[in-house]
Amino acid sequence: MKILSAQQLAEADKSTIDKQQISSNDLMERVATLVFERIHQRLNGAPVPIKIFCGIGNNGGDGLAIARHMIQHGYQVTVYVTNCSKKRSPDFLVNYDRIKDVTNDWPILLSCKEDFPEISSQDIIIDAIFGTGINRALDGWMADLIHYLNESKTFKVAVDMPSGLYANTAHKKEDAILKADHTFTFQTPKLSFFLPETGDNVGTFEVINIGLDPEYMMQVAPLAQVISREAAQNMYQPRKKFTHKGNYGHVLTFAGSKGKMGAAVLSAGAAINAGAGKVTAYIPEDGNVMLQSSLPEVMTLQSEGEDHITDFEHSLKDTVLCIGPGIGTEKDTCSAFAKAVIKQSSPIVIDADGILILAQQPELLKDLPKDSILTPHDGELKQLLGEWKDDYERLEKAQEFSKEHNLILVLKGAHTITVAGSSQYVNDTGNPGMATAGSGDVLSGVIAAFLAQGYDPLTATVFAVYIHGASGDLAAQTYAHEGLKASVISNFIGASILQLFRNPQQPQEPQRTQ
Numbered sequence: 001m002k003i004l005s006a007q008q009l010a011e012a013d014k015s016t017i018d019k020q021q022i023s024s025n026d027l028m029e030r031v032a033t034l035v036f037e038r039i040h041q042r043l044n045g046a047p048v049p050i051k052i053f054c055g056i057g058n059n060g061g062d063g064l065a066i067a068r069h070m071i072q073h074g075y076q077v078t079v080y081v082t083n084c085s086k087k088r089s090p091d092f093l094v095n096y097d098r099i100k101d102v103t104n105d106w107p108i109l110l111s112c113k114e115d116f117p118e119i120s121s122q123d124i125i126i127d128a129i130f131g132t133g134i135n136r137a138l139d140g141w142m143a144d145l146i147h148y149l150n151e152s153k154t155f156k157v158a159v160d161m162p163s164g165l166y167a168n169t170a171h172k173k174e175d176a177i178l179k180a181d182h183t184f185t186f187q188t189p190k191l192s193f194f195l196p197e198t199g200d201n202v203g204t205f206e207v208i209n210i211g212l213d214p215e216y217m218m219q220v221a222p223l224a225q226v227i228s229r230e231a232a233q234n235m236y237q238p239r240k241k242f243t244h245k246g247n248y249g250h251v252l253t254f255a256g257s258k259g260k261m262g263a264a265v266l267s268a269g270a271a272i273n274a275g276a277g278k279v280t281a282y283i284p285e286d287g288n289v290m291l292q293s294s295l296p297e298v299m300t301l302q303s304e305g306e307d308h309i310t311d312f313e314h315s316l317k318d319t320v321l322c323i324g325p326g327i328g329t330e331k332d333t334c335s336a337f338a339k340a341v342i343k344q345s346s347p348i349v350i351d352a353d354g355i356l357i358l359a360q361q362p363e364l365l366k367d368l369p370k371d372s373i374l375t376p377h378d379g380e381l382k383q384l385l386g387e388w389k390d391d392y393e394r395l396e397k398a399q400e401f402s403k404e405h406n407l408i409l410v411l412k413g414a415h416t417i418t419v420a421g422s423s424q425y426v427n428d429t430g431n432p433g434m435a436t437a438g439s440g441d442v443l444s445g446v447i448a449a450f451l452a453q454g455y456d457p458l459t460a461t462v463f464a465v466y467i468h469g470a471s472g473d474l475a476a477q478t479y480a481h482e483g484l485k486a487s488v489i490s491n492f493i494g495a496s497i498l499q500l501f502r503n504p505q506q507p508q509e510p511q512r513t514q
């Protein structure tokens with residue numbers, strides 16, 4: 001699913017109005033009806049007090065139209081309008097008049113702090129103050145209103161966007177942004193929903209298809225794409241009947257050191273669990289017994305170094321190299337790392353200490369095969385790219401780095417973003433239970449396994465990130481977030497591939513918790 005900028009969404013609105021020969025007010029009515037239906041499905045006429053706060057632009061117009069539908073269906077609604085400017089949008093004004101026809105009274109105007117209504121914990125708040133049109137931080141009593149609403153313990157629903165939040169530009173820390181429990185967003189999710197500095201303001205969200213011009217939606221180059229279940233289904237490559245293990249590739253994991261042999265077990269184990277035909281773990285000598293007894297399916301090759309890898313002399317022909325988990329940064333490990341990456345001619349998966357070594361020896365970047373995949377968490381990313389001032393600069397720097405070095409970057413987090421040149425793919429599977437030691441090692445093995453099975457590097461990466469998160473979601477249904485551990489996530493890889501093609505009505509659909 002495409003993520004568009006606020007400006008592109010405004011263009012899509014315009015194109016829709018032109019091509020579908022409807023007025024902007026007809027579109028607003030369509031939007032409001034769709035939101036009302038979603039709310040009505042959930043509340044089912046419940047006599048809860050609902051307070052709708054409307055701005056004076058089109059988001060406010062949406063709010064007034066939603067309020068009108070709710071009042072006509074017997075809901076207990078009080079409507080407030082934030083009287084912050086004389087510049088009211090034409091469609092706001094149409095709906096301002098229309099609601100009066102239903103209530104025989106004007107909505108309550110708020111012009112200062114003293115006007116703020118009392119909010120009880122029983123209330124439901126609907127926030128239609130600002131949407132994608134916001135172009136500066138809220139100040140004065142408008143900022144106070146947002147803080148006031150945030151302090152209340154009641155359930156808050158945002159229309160299109162939590163008010164105060166920008167769709168795709170950075171905020172200052174102190175900006176007033178509504179903290180919604182749920183957001184009904186229109187046509188596409190916004191980039192800010194997925195970023196760590198702002199995503200928490202959105203609560204859970206659902207995207208309402210408001211029927212914006214399909215032609216525009218098809219041709220527009222998005223800011224980023226969210227990997228949907230359908231997209232992941234299309235990426236999957238089923239196995240053929242008359243095949244053998246040689247058809248599914250050979251992964252060589254270069255991982256582990258004394259005290260961190262688990263990283264080698266996790267990455268090699270995940271590569272086997274995700275379908276690599278053969279997996280060999282290249283490890284320090286002392287890790288051999290542990291690895292062989294943990295993973296009987298995996299072959300081993302041992303470095304001369306007893307407690308860390310000190311050398312690399314092996315052939316990498318027809319092998320996918322997955323390098324870095326738990327290797328440490330000893331001098332001879334760094335030289336062995338350099339030997340291996342220089343020798344390899346097909347895309348490499350580089351994780352953890354491998355990324356730190358690259359940051360220390362950036363001259364190696366030019367030796368990496370095109371489309372190699374780096375999977376840094378933010379600590380590792382900072383070593384590579386330096387500090388960033390906000391989430392958007394992080395993405396810009398990652399894009400520049402990816403373009404300059406012809407690499408794919410996997411920016412791990414609650415919504416992992418895969419950056420390939422100027423394209424960005426946002427992952428929507430996974431849960432906070434995956435914030436547990438070793439889950440990144442598992443991801444590196446999954447990416448390598450898909451590469452080995454013949455997926456192209458970008459598809460292997462995006463699909464692996466999706467499946468890794470989906471495995472965590474499925475595992476969490478049995479183990480809860482707290483009980484998740486990396487080996488458990490790895491053991492659910494097969495189940496999550498099955499789940500990808502299961503009818504969503506069947507049990508065991510992963511619970512989305514964004």
Ligand SMILES: NC(=O)C1=CN([C@@H]2O[C@H](COP(=O)(O)OP(=O)(O)OC[C@H]3O[C@@H](n4cnc5c(N)ncnc54)[C@H](O)[C@@H]3O)[C@@H](O)[C@H]2O)[C@@H](O)CC1
Nearest residue numbers: 024028057058059130131132133134135136137138160186
């Ligand atoms: N054609 C339509 O009727 C549609 C309406 N939609 C709604 O329209 C919204 C966008 O509407 P608008 O472009 O009118 O913008 P908003 O309703 O988000 O904002 C209204 C106006 O407030 C002013 N403003 C911006 N920042 C401010 C600040 N910090 N303090 C005070 N005033 C400020 C701006 O001049 C802006 O135009 C969407 O989020 C959505 O809710 C669309 O989603 C669908 C189509």
Ligand SMILES: Nc1ncnc2c1ncn2[C@@H]1O[C@H](COP(=O)(O)OP(=O)(O)O)[C@@H](O)[C@H]1O
Nearest residue numbers: 377413414430431432434435437438439440441
């Ligand atoms: N809150 C979260 N929600 C979803 N996924 C998460 C969350 N926290 C971590 N993850 C995922 O877990 C993995 C953690 O990787 P990493 O930090 O490298 O762990 P480790 O170094 O212990 O292996 C990443 O794939 C990341 O996207």
Ligand SMILES: [K+]
Nearest residue numbers: 127128130161
């Ligand atoms: K809003």
